[in-house]
Amino acid sequence: MSIDALPEETGTPALYTPAVRNFLTQGLQQVNDAITGAERHLADLDTRREAVHAEIAEQQAAAQRHLAGLHQSREQLLALVGKNESRDPGSEESRPTLVCSCARLAVLDPVHGAVHEVNGTRLPAMEACQMPPLGFLGLPGRVAGGEGPIT
Numbered sequence: 001m002s003i004d005a006l007p008e009e010t011g012t013p014a015l016y017t018p019a020v021r022n023f024l025t026q027g028l029q030q031v032n033d034a035i036t037g038a039e040r041h042l043a044d045l046d047t048r049r050e051a052v053h054a055e056i057a058e059q060q061a062a063a064q065r066h067l068a069g070l071h072q073s074r075e076q077l078l079a080l081v082g083k084n085e086s087r088d089p090g091s092e093e094s095r096p097t098l099v100c101s102c103a104r105l106a107v108l109d110p111v112h113g114a115v116h117e118v119n120g121t122r123l124p125a126m127e128a129c130q131m132p133p134l135g136f137l138g139l140p141g142r143v144a145g146g147e148g149p150i151t
Helices: 006-010 019-080
Strands: 097-099 105-109 113-118 119-122
Touching: none
Parallel strands: none
Antiparallel strands: 097 105, 105 113, 113 119
């Protein structure tokens, strides 16, 4: 028997048997519990939404501070380079630089890959580098930045 068919089956509420009244009371209790649970769930969702909004606002503020710092860094770099000096993205000065295993700078050439530029000559760098490592003060007989064999 469904609740929808109950009035046709039982007639008026005065004619309900104790079993029907018990059935309806239990159903009412279940619906009340479900309503309470749904209201609690909505309240939990509202609380979570507020927490997410607060976290998003915090992250947005941090991102805005970071962006402001980047703008400030750009202005400082432009002051050092010169605001009126326009650089071509493909120019020699703007190519990415890498630090080779020999401790020298290498530029990324679009044709040859990573190369050392020495007096207009391009020598292979990175994995293909054959230049001796630059010295450091910890090795006897070699000065910092010096090249050649250790004596």
